[in-house]
Amino acid sequence: MRVLIIGGGGFLGQKIARSLAASGTLRGEPITAMDLADLAAPPPMDAPFEVACHAVDISDATAVSALFSSRPDVIFHLAAIVSGQAEAEFDLGMNVNLFGSIHVFEAARALGTNPVVVFTSSCAVYGGEIPEKIEDYTQLNPQTSYGAQKAAAELLITDYSRKGFLDGRAPRLPTVTIRPGKANAAASSFMSSIFREPLQGEEAVCPVDPDYALWYASPRVTVANLIRCAEIPAASFGENRGFALPGRVGTIGEMIEAMRKVAGDEPVSRIRWEKDQRILDIVTGWRPHINPVKARALGLAADASFEDNVRYFLEDDIRR
Amino acid sequence: MRVLIIGGGGFLGQKIARSLAASGTLRGEPITAMDLADLAAPPPMDAPFEVACHAVDISDATAVSALFSSRPDVIFHLAAIVSGQAEAEFDLGMNVNLFGSIHVFEAARALGTNPVVVFTSSCAVYGGEIPEKIEDYTQLNPQTSYGAQKAAAELLITDYSRKGFLDGRAPRLPTVTIRPGKANAAASSFMSSIFREPLQGEEAVCPVDPDYALWYASPRVTVANLIRCAEIPAASFGENRGFALPGRVGTIGEMIEAMRKVAGDEPVSRIRWEKDQRILDIVTGWRPHINPVKARALGLAADASFEDNVRYFLEDDIRR
Ligand SMILES: NC(=O)c1ccc[n+]([C@@H]2O[C@H](COP(=O)([O-])OP(=O)(O)OC[C@H]3O[C@@H](n4cnc5c(N)ncnc54)[C@H](O)[C@@H]3O)[C@@H](O)[C@H]2O)c1
Ligand SMILES: NC(=O)c1ccc[n+]([C@@H]2O[C@H](COP(=O)([O-])OP(=O)(O)OC[C@H]3O[C@@H](n4cnc5c(N)ncnc54)[C@H](O)[C@@H]3O)[C@@H](O)[C@H]2O)c1
Numbered sequence: 001m002r003v004l005i006i007g008g009g010g011f012l013g014q015k016i017a018r019s020l021a022a023s024g025t026l027r028g029e030p031i032t033a034m035d036l037a038d039l040a041a042p043p044p045m046d047a048p049f050e051v052a053c054h055a056v057d058i059s060d061a062t063a064v065s066a067l068f069s070s071r072p073d074v075i076f077h078l079a080a081i082v083s084g085q086a087e088a089e090f091d092l093g094m095n096v097n098l099f100g101s102i103h104v105f106e107a108a109r110a111l112g113t114n115p116v117v118v119f120t121s122s123c124a125v126y127g128g129e130i131p132e133k134i135e136d137y138t139q140l141n142p143q144t145s146y147g148a149q150k151a152a153a154e155l156l157i158t159d160y161s162r163k164g165f166l167d168g169r170a171p172r173l174p175t176v177t178i179r180p181g182k183a184n185a186a187a188s189s190f191m192s193s194i195f196r197e198p199l200q201g202e203e204a205v206c207p208v209d210p211d212y213a214l215w216y217a218s219p220r221v222t223v224a225n226l227i228r229c230a231e232i233p234a235a236s237f238g239e240n241r242g243f244a245l246p247g248r249v250g251t252i253g254e255m256i257e258a259m260r261k262v263a264g265d266e267p268v269s270r271i272r273w274e275k276d277q278r279i280l281d282i283v284t285g286w287r288p289h290i291n292p293v294k295a296r297a298l299g300l301a302a303d304a305s306f307e308d309n310v311r312y313f314l315e316d317d318i319r320r
Numbered sequence: 321m322r323v324l325i326i327g328g329g330g331f332l333g334q335k336i337a338r339s340l341a342a343s344g345t346l347r348g349e350p351i352t353a354m355d356l357a358d359l360a361a362p363p364p365m366d367a368p369f370e371v372a373c374h375a376v377d378i379s380d381a382t383a384v385s386a387l388f389s390s391r392p393d394v395i396f397h398l399a400a401i402v403s404g405q406a407e408a409e410f411d412l413g414m415n416v417n418l419f420g421s422i423h424v425f426e427a428a429r430a431l432g433t434n435p436v437v438v439f440t441s442s443c444a445v446y447g448g449e450i451p452e453k454i455e456d457y458t459q460l461n462p463q464t465s466y467g468a469q470k471a472a473a474e475l476l477i478t479d480y481s482r483k484g485f486l487d488g489r490a491p492r493l494p495t496v497t498i499r500p501g502k503a504n505a506a507a508s509s510f511m512s513s514i515f516r517e518p519l520q521g522e523e524a525v526c527p528v529d530p531d532y533a534l535w536y537a538s539p540r541v542t543v544a545n546l547i548r549c550a551e552i553p554a555a556s557f558g559e560n561r562g563f564a565l566p567g568r569v570g571t572i573g574e575m576i577e578a579m580r581k582v583a584g585d586e587p588v589s590r591i592r593w594e595k596d597q598r599i600l601d602i603v604t605g606w607r608p609h610i611n612p613v614k615a616r617a618l619g620l621a622a623d624a625s626f627e628d629n630v631r632y633f634l635e636d637d638i639r640r
Binding site: 140156239240 | 449457469482483560
C-alpha cells in the first residue's frame with residue numbers, strides 16, 4: 001500500500017500523514033511507503049515506513065505526472081488555493097483548484113490501476129438561491145470562485161470514477177475548527193482564532209454576533225473521516241462521488257459557552273467583540289443547515305459537542 | 321451590434337443565424353455584422369449585414385482568441401461534441417466541451433467589455449440519485465461525460481459572470497425535436513427520426529415503448545428562447561446563470577398521435593417498433609419531469625402542443 005498526499009505540507013495533510021504514520025495501515029493493508037508533496041517539500045516525518053517529501057506545483061502537469069512515478073494506490077488530494085485568495089487571484093485559483101485537480105486526476109488515470117483518490121471539496125459549493133435546508137440532492141450553487149472550482153472538480157471526479165479511470169471520493173468539508181497555528185487571511189479565520197488565541201492566553205477579535213451559526217467539525221474527526229473516505233468500498237458511493245461530510249451546527253455564542261465549560265471564564269474574557277462588515281458580507285452567505293444523509297449512511301461521523309473540539313485542541317495541538 | 325455564433329455551422333447555429341438575418345436586430349439594436357465559426361467554415365449566408373465565416377477549432381485557445389478580434393457584443397457558444405461521441409471519445413469531449421468552452425469564456429473576458437455569452441447547456445446535466453421531479457434547485461448529477469462537461473462549464477460561466485468577466489446565460493435545452501437532416505449517432509436520434517422520416521415517406525424504427533416519456537421542445541421555440549436569452553437583462557438571472565428551459569413532457573405514443581392529427585394515418589404506419597437495449601440503457605436514465613420556474617419567470621416559452629412541432633417541421637424544414 002503506497003500513499004501519496006498532495007498538499008501534504010498543509011494543516012490537514014500533515015495531520016493525515018501523522019495519523020497514517022501512527023496506524024501504519026490503510027484499507028486493511030500495511031503502508032509500505034508514503035509520499036508527501038506540496039509547493040515546498042514538507043519536512044521529513046518519522047513513520048514505520050519510508051516517507052519521501054517532494055516540492056511539486058500541481059498547476060504543472062508534467063511535474064504532477066513525474067510525482068506519480070511512485071505509482072500510489074491511494075492519493076489524498078488536498079492542495080488548494082483557499083477561498084479568500086482564489087477570490088483575489090482568480091487565475092491562480094483556476095490553475096490550482098480546477099486545472100491542478102485535473103492534472104492530478106489525469107495522472108491517476110494514467111496509472112491504469114483505478115487508484116483511490118480522496119479529493120477535499122468544501123461546503124463553499126453551496127450558496128445562492130437554494131432552499132435554506134440543504135439535502136444531498138440540493139444544487140451546488142457556489143458564490144465564490146473557490147466554491148465554483150471545487151464544484152467543477154467534483155463533477156469531473158464523479159465522471160472519471162464512472163468511467164473507471166480512478167476511484168474518487170469528494171467529501172465536502174465543514175469549516176474545520178479549532179485550526180492550530182497562526183491566523184490566516186481567510187474570512188473564516190476567526191472561527192478558529194476566537195478559541196485558539198484565548199486558550200493560549202492571548203486576545204482575539206470576534207467580527208460577528210454571538211448568534212451567527214456555522215457548520216463545523218474538529219480536525220480530529222475530519223482526519224478520521226478523510227481516512228475512512230479512502231476505505232469505504234467504491235460501490236457504496238452510488239452515482240455521485242461528491243457529498244457533504246457530517247458536521248455540527250453551532251452558534252458562536254454556544255461554542256464560546258462550550259469553551260467556558262472546558263477551560264473556565266478566563267479565555268472567554270479575552271474575546272473582544274468588534275463587527276467587521278467585510279467579513280460579515282462573506283460569511284453571511286454561508287449555509288449552516290446541511291443534512292448529510294448519504295455521509296451518515298457511509299459511516300462518517302460528526303463531533304459529539306464543541307467541548308470535544310476544545311479538548312482535542314488542548315490535547316493535539318498545544319501539547320503543553 | 322456585432323454577433324458571433326460559435327458552432328454556427330450546426331443545426332441550431334444555422335437556425336439562429338437565419339433568424340437574426342431575418343430580424344436584423346438583437347437587444348434592440350441593428351446588427352452590423354455577424355461571424356459564424358465552426359470546425360469547417362459555415363457556408364455564406366444572405367443577410368442585411370456583413371456575414372463572415374470562419375474555420376476554428378475551439379480546443380485551440382490561440383485560434384479562439386484570434387476569432388474574437390472582431391470584438392463581438394453577443395456570443396452564442398453552441399460548439400459541442402454531443403453525448404454519444406463524448407462518451408466514446410472522452411478526451412475529445414473534455415477538450416471541446418470543457419476546455420474549449422473555457423477558451424471561449426477567456427476570450428470573452430479578454431475583451432474587457434463584459435459581452436453577453438449564451439452557452440447551450442443540456443438537460444443531460446440531470447441524472448443519478450435526485451428526486452423524480454426536478455426543480456431549479458435540484459443538484460446537477462450528470463451520468464454521462466457530456467453532461468458532466470456541460471455542468472462544469474455552467475458553474476464556470478456563472479462564476480465568470482459574478483466576477484464581471486462576461487455576462488453569461490446558460491440555458492439547459494430539452495431534446496430538440498423534430499431535428500431536420502439525417503439521423504445521427506446520438507441515442508436520442510430516434511426522437512426526431514420516427515417523425516422526420518415518415519413525414520417524408522420513409523420508414524423509421526422506434527426502439528422504445530410508446531409510453532416512454534421525454535422532455536422536448538421544437539427547433540422554432542428553442543431558437544426563439546436562445547435569442548431571448550441574449551436579450552434578458554443580466555440582473556434577472558439572479559445568482560446562477562444555468563437554468564432549465566421550458567419544455568413539454570410527452571410520451572412517444574402521444575407524440576405519434578399528434579403527428580396523426582396533423583398528417584394523417586399514413587406516416588404513422590411507416591413506424592416499425594423494434595426494441596433496442598443499447599438505446600434503452602441510455603435514454604431510460606433521462607429525466608422528463610422538469611419544473612422550470614425560473615425560465616418561465618424570465619419569459620421563456622414552451623411549445624403549445626406537439627402538433628405545432630410537426631407543423632413547424634413541415635413549414636420550416638421540408639419546404640415542399
Ligand atoms: N480547513 C478547512 O476548514 C477546510 C474546509 C473545507 C475544505 N477544505 C479543503 O481541505 C484541503 C486542505 O485544507 P487545509 O486547511 O489543510 O489547507 P492548507 O492551506 O493548510 O493546505 C493546503 C496545501 O496546499 C498547498 N498548495 C497550494 N497550492 C499548491 C500547488 N499549486 N501545488 C501544490 N500544493 C499546493 C499549500 O501549500 C498548502 O500546504 C483543501 O483542499 C481545502 O480546500 C478545508
Ligand atoms: N439539439 C438538441 O437536442 C440539444 C439538446 C441539448 C443541448 N444541445 C446543445 O446545443 C448546442 C447546439 O446543438 P446542435 O443540435 O445544433 O448540435 P450540432 O452538432 O448540430 O452543432 C454543434 C456544432 O459544433 C461544431 N463543433 C464541434 N466541435 C467543434 C470544435 N472543436 N470547434 C468548433 N466547432 C465545433 C460542430 O461542427 C457542429 O456544427 C450544442 O452545444 C448542444 O450540446 C442541443
